[in-house]
Amino acid sequence: MPSLMVFQSYALYPHMTVERNIDSPLRVRRYPADGPDKPVRKLTKAERDERVAEAARVLDLEPYLKRKPAALSGGQRQRVALARAFVGRPKAFLMDEPLSNLDAKLRAQTRTELVELHQRVETTVIYVTHDQVEAITMATRVAIMSTGHLRQVGTPQEVYDAPADLFVASFIGTPPMNTLPGTFTSEGGGPAVTVGESRFPVPAGLTTRLEEGQAVVVGARPEHLEVSADGPIVHKVRAVEWLGHECLVLGTVGEEPVIVRQVGMSPQAAESTIHLTVDPANVHLFDPDTTDRLP
Numbered sequence: 001m002p003s004l005m006v007f008q009s010y011a012l013y014p015h016m017t018v019e020r021n022i023d024s025p026l027r028v029r030r031y032p033a034d035g036p037d038k039p040v041r042k043l044t045k046a047e048r049d050e051r052v053a054e055a056a057r058v059l060d061l062e063p064y065l066k067r068k069p070a071a072l073s074g075g076q077r078q079r080v081a082l083a084r085a086f087v088g089r090p091k092a093f094l095m096d097e098p099l100s101n102l103d104a105k106l107r108a109q110t111r112t113e114l115v116e117l118h119q120r121v122e123t124t125v126i127y128v129t130h131d132q133v134e135a136i137t138m139a140t141r142v143a144i145m146s147t148g149h150l151r152q153v154g155t156p157q158e159v160y161d162a163p164a165d166l167f168v169a170s171f172i173g174t175p176p177m178n179t180l181p182g183t184f185t186s187e188g189g190g191p192a193v194t195v196g197e198s199r200f201p202v203p204a205g206l207t208t209r210l211e212e213g214q215a216v217v218v219g220a221r222p223e224h225l226e227v228s229a230d231g232p233i234v235h236k237v238r239a240v241e242w243l244g245h246e247c248l249v250l251g252t253v254g255e256e257p258v259i260v261r262q263v264g265m266s267p268q269a270a271e272s273t274i275h276l277t278v279d280p281a282n283v284h285l286f287d288p289d290t291t292d293r294l295p
Helices: 018-028 047-056 074-086 104-121 132-138 156-161 167-169 202-209
Strands: 003-006 094-097 124-128 142-146 148-154 178-185 192-195 196-203 217-222 235-243 245-251 256-262 272-275 282-286
Touching: 018 047, 018 074, 047 074, 047 104, 047 148, 074 104, 074 132, 074 156, 104 132, 104 167, 124 142, 124 196, 132 142, 132 156, 148 156, 167 217, 178 256, 192 217, 245 272
Parallel strands: 003 094, 094 124
Antiparallel strands: 142 148, 178 192, 178 217, 192 196, 196 235, 217 282, 235 245, 235 272, 245 256
């Protein structure tokens, strides 16, 4: 069997036990049970039982085989849906937002279980999600789409470190990349993009490709902005969200909203002005017309 779907709504049969739900595709379909070059056939009861037992063991469903879906939690129902796909031993799993109905804690737990399942069965998984955290934490390769167009394909690290355009830059990352319209200048202290009274340094490899006064969009991730007494970026703080292990400093640079991620900043820093610096290697430039990242 080439592929099997795992649906957002689980699509379990409510009148059947977990065991019968897992077994249901094996009863109605034919499988290449005798080898890839042999004709497909219906499985025997012993073969079906063996596959159901294997799926229940892999997905930790053995205690629930005699229960019906109504007696299961959301995470357990999700595992039943996965087991039902697993018994067919497909060449690929097609998963359509399978975790969207779970609460935050269970969603994080099930993400880990799906990654472990993928490592055990070594089967290709095509996973559709609107949650970029799921995409980054689970995938080996990510394809980012918007309005039917493929925007970028790469490893999670590649799309995070070098977003192909402004959409990817604003979608990947929590909080997302700060992006601000500015103007390139090589005067007054080295090549930079000016945003109001602030200056963002430009990566050395881009300076020869930019013209004086050229309009660009400059980007910097919140964790790459550092507080510095003499930093060239002036940040007017509006609020500080204290998260325990870190703070998100919300404010503006010029007229544009900017978030800074800092460790150890006091919440009392709100309603003040701070200065920031950023390593030029962590500055991204985008074309304001095409929205593409400047290479």
